[in-house]
Amino acid sequence: MNKMQKAIRELAEMDEMAVRSSPVHALHPLSKLIATVIYILVTLSFDKYDLSGLVPMVLWPVLLFQLSGIEVRSCFYKLRIVLPLVMAVGLFNPFFDKTVVLQLGSLPVTGGVISMLTLMLKGVFCLMASFLLMATTPIDNLCAALRMLHVPKLLVTLLLLTYRYVGVMTEELAVMTDAYHLRAPGQKGIHISAWGSFLGQLLLRSMDRAQELYSSMLLRGYHQHFHYADIPPFRTRDALYMAGCALFFLLLRCVRIAQILGGTLVR
Amino acid sequence: MHMADALLAPAVAATMYVASGTAAGISIHKLKQDDEPQKLPVMAVTAALVFAGQMINYTIPGTGSSGHMCGGMLLSALLGPQAGFLSMIVILAIQCLFFADGGLMALGANIWNMAFYGCFVGYYLIWRPIMRSNWFGEGKSAQRTRIIAASIIGCIVTLQLGAFSVVLETSLSGITELPFGAFVALMQPIHLAIGLVEGLITSAVLLFVYESRPELLQCVNPEESETSKRSLKTVVAILAVVALVVGGGLSLLASSNPDGLEWALFGNAEEGYAENMGLDEDNFGVSSKAADTAGAIQEKTSFLPDYAFADNDTPAGTTVSGIVGAAMVAGIAVLICVAGGFFRKKKKAA
Numbered sequence: 001m002n003k004m005q006k007a008i009r010e011l012a013e014m015d016e017m018a019v020r021s022s023p024v025h026a027l028h029p030l031s032k033l034i035a036t037v038i039y040i041l042v043t044l045s046f047d048k049y050d051l052s053g054l055v056p057m058v059l060w061p062v063l064l065f066q067l068s069g070i071e072v073r074s075c076f077y078k079l080r081i082v083l084p085l086v087m088a089v090g091l092f093n094p095f096f097d098k099t100v101v102l103q104l105g106s107l108p109v110t111g112g113v114i115s116m117l118t119l120m121l122k123g124v125f126c127l128m129a130s131f132l133l134m135a136t137t138p139i140d141n142l143c144a145a146l147r148m149l150h151v152p153k154l155l156v157t158l159l160l161l162t163y164r165y166v167g168v169m170t171e172e173l174a175v176m177t178d179a180y181h182l183r184a185p186g187q188k189g190i191h192i193s194a195w196g197s198f199l200g201q202l203l204l205r206s207m208d209r210a211q212e213l214y215s216s217m218l219l220r221g222y223h224q225h226f227h228y229a230d231i232p233p234f235r236t237r238d239a240l241y242m243a244g245c246a247l248f249f250l251l252l253r254c255v256r257i258a259q260i261l262g263g264t265l266v267r
Numbered sequence: 268m269h270m271a272d273a274l275l276a277p278a279v280a281a282t283m284y285v286a287s288g289t290a291a292g293i294s295i296h297k298l299k300q301d302d303e304p305q306k307l308p309v310m311a312v313t314a315a316l317v318f319a320g321q322m323i324n325y326t327i328p329g330t331g332s333s334g335h336m337c338g339g340m341l342l343s344a345l346l347g348p349q350a351g352f353l354s355m356i357v358i359l360a361i362q363c364l365f366f367a368d369g370g371l372m373a374l375g376a377n378i379w380n381m382a383f384y385g386c387f388v389g390y391y392l393i394w395r396p397i398m399r400s401n402w403f404g405e406g407k408s409a410q411r412t413r414i415i416a417a418s419i420i421g422c423i424v425t426l427q428l429g430a431f432s433v434v435l436e437t438s439l440s441g442i443t444e445l446p447f448g449a450f451v452a453l454m455q456p457i458h459l460a461i462g463l464v465e466g467l468i469t470s471a472v473l474l475f476v477y478e479s480r481p482e483l484l485q486c487v488n489p490e491e492s493e494t495s496k497r498s499l500k501t502v503v504a505i506l507a508v509v510a511l512v513v514g515g516g517l518s519l520l521a522s523s524n525p526d527g528l529e530w531a532l533f534g535n536a537e538e539g540y541a542e543n544m545g546l547d548e549d550n551f552g553v554s555s556k557a558a559d560t561a562g563a564i565q566e567k568t569s570f571l572p573d574y575a576f577a578d579n580d581t582p583a584g585t586t587v588s589g590i591v592g593a594a595m596v597a598g599i600a601v602l603i604c605v606a607g608g609f610f611r612k613k614k615k616a617a
Contacts, residue, residue, distance in 0.1 A: 003322045003324075004319060004322050007319075007322060007366070010365065010366065011365055014365050036371065037371070037372075040272055040370070040371060040372045041277050041372065043272075044272060044273070044275065044276060044277045044280070044372060045276075045277050048441065048442065051593070052593050055593040055596050055597070056593075056596045058596065058597075058600055059596065059599065059600060059603070062600040062603050062604060063603055065604075065607070066603050066604060066606070066607025066608075067607070069607075069611060078366065078367035079367070081269075081366065081367050081368050082271045082273075082367055082368075082370070085269070085270070085271055085274070086271050086273050086274065089274060089437060089442060089443045089445070090442075090443070092443060092444060092445040093443065093444045093445075095444075096444035096445060096446070097444045112444060115444070119273050119274075119442060120273070122272065122273035123271050123272065123273035123274075126271070126272035126273060126370050126371070126372065127271075127272075127367050127370070129371075130272075130363070130364065130367065130370065130371045131367065133364075133371075134364050134365060139364075142364075152291075152292075152295050154295050154298065154299070154307070154353070155291065155295065155353060155356065155357070157307065158307065158310055158311055158314070158353060158354070158357050159357045159360060159361070161307065161308065161311035162310075162311045162314045162315050162318070162354070162357045162358070162361065163357075163361060164311075164315075165311055165312050165314075165315035165316075166315045166318050166319065166361060168315065169312070169315040169316045169318070169319040170315075170318070170319040170322070172319075173319045173320065173322070173323065177323065187326065188324065188326050189323070189324035189325050189326035190323060190324065190325045190326060191326055192325075192326065192328050192471075195325055195467075195468055195471035195472070196471035196472050196473075196474050196475035197475050198323070199316075199320045199323065199336065199472050199475075200471075200472050200475030200476055200479070201475075202316060202320075203313070203316055203320075203345075203472065203475075203476060204476065204479055204480060204483075206312045206313060206315075206316045207309065207312070207313070207480075207483060209312055210308045210309040210311070210312040210313070211305070211308075211309075213308040213311075213312065214304075214305045214307075214308040214309075217308065257596065258593045258595070258596055261591070261595040261596065262591030262593070262594075262595065265591050265595075266591050
């Protein structure tokens with residue numbers, strides 16, 4: 001399976017997860033979007049040494065994973081993209097910040113190690129939050145929510161149209177790549193002699209396809225107005241969910257839950 | 268070069284959202300003025316193609332490694348800077364939302380680093396001036412050379428600017444202990460090589476388009492060059508914006524000392540002004556109950572704290588209780604998972 005086929009599978013998997021039914025799926029997309037943004041902002045606002053303050057932030061995504069029935073495995077698969085860069089930046093911290101801040105038995109723990117762990121946890125938590133948003137909200141509903149936030153119509157329509165065509169284009173390129181490699185066995189990528197023509201040919205075909213797409217849109221009555229998903233109205237429970245989440249995050253940010261819990265056992 | 272959320276402080280992420288949002292707003296306004304409704308599907312299909320095209324590995328002869336295409340330059344050469352910029356935004360949004368390539372909060376920064384430089388700086392300062400110039404003479408072969416030169420220079424310059432912005436944004440966020448100079452020295456040379464390869468791939472694709480359908484490329488038709496006199500103003504404006512952003516960012520970063528006023532009051536020369544005036548930093552300012560409460564709230568909610576170790580002088584017991592507490596939180600998380608699994612099984616059985 002080549003890279004493009006894997007991407008198609010990943011997209012299909014996300015689409016399949018987004019249309020499942022659960023209490024989280026049933027929430028209004030706007031409330032989920034706002035709650036996610038607040039969660040990420042609060043997570044990022046923790047001090048780089050505040051590891052114990054950050055850890056309780058895991059509770060919200062864990063709770064949502066359980067309520068929505070989404071597999072954590074699919075989320076962790078996506079970590080392969082986020083973690084390398086975060087680790088590349090964080091791995092330098094132990095070398096530059098050697099102040100010992102904690103002694104675990106005979107093992108000294110430096111500030112650099114703490115800040116590296118905090119950075120990695122922030123990366124994982126933020127990824128989980130964004131993943132949960134997309135895994136419980138179909139793209140059409142998300143676009144409708146973006147329109148409610150007055151994100152320009154042109155941008156939202158473009159996002160929706162591009163998303164529709166990403167699948168088509170990726171599939172076409174996957175077939176082309178397979179065909180190319182079958183004719184050039186043992187070759188790692190596209191040879192320099194075909195650099196331009198390989199994508200260029202598809203590009204020209206796509207330009208013509210775009211014209212056909214526009215004609216078909218006109219035939220279906222397109223007058224620069226796109227029909228977005230019919231989402232249910234914003235109900236009291238959506239507002240309560242949003243407010244509840246915001247309060248919970250604020251509580252986790254201001255009250256040192258981990259230390260209070262630990263304090264009950266350690267005197 | 269996609270930045271993750273964890274690499275940015277909320278204030279930096281918000282600033283980059285504002286900057287990218289402004290550029291997007293201007294682009295949308297310009298496209299609305301042009302009133303070309305047929306451009307929307309072209310933008311969508313081209314963006315989808317570039318998205319997929321970025322997954323193709325192009326073999327670099329003699330190295331055994333492979334490179335990818337530079338989306339920003341390709342899109343702006345095909346669709347123009349504004350349409351190219353908006354198309355890049357949706358590509359980055361899809362990569363972020365569905366593939367976790369870049370974060371939701373870091374989207375503003377990623378748009379700036381990869382789309383703004385590629386589309387606006389790459390188009391107005393590199394692609395258009397080179398394509399409208401008489402460099403390499405007249406005729407088709409000169410035009411081909413100009414396309415190659417513009418693509419390679421464009422990709423190198425825009426990638427360098429993007430990489431520098433990544434360093435700047437990460438350093439301003441106080442995420443890494445890596446010194447600014449070392450970080451720059453680490454990022455820029457790598458992206459120089461990447462830029463060169465991406466430029467070559469982009470030029471190969473654009474040359475193919477030029478040979479087959481030259482009318483699809485921006486600024487290659489001679490009749491378009493009438494407006495070339497106007498471009499100087501735009502170039503100056505864009506240069507000013509870039510200079511402001513880069514210069515402003517650098518000056519902020521350079522002041523690792525307290526700000527000018529604090530420095531003047533508390534850290535001036537051998538004996539600070541404050542000391543000369545008999546002022547003490549801790550007791551300086553208005554002391555009142557309201558000020559103390561405000562200070563406590565600020566301490567709790569500060570989005571860009573001073574990066575000092577929290578509770579520096581607290582006994583080790585507090586830290587230990589923190590670790591135990593974190594373990595208890597992990598326990599609670601596991602309990603939630605077990606409870607969730609139990610209820611799901613029960614639901615399935617029913």
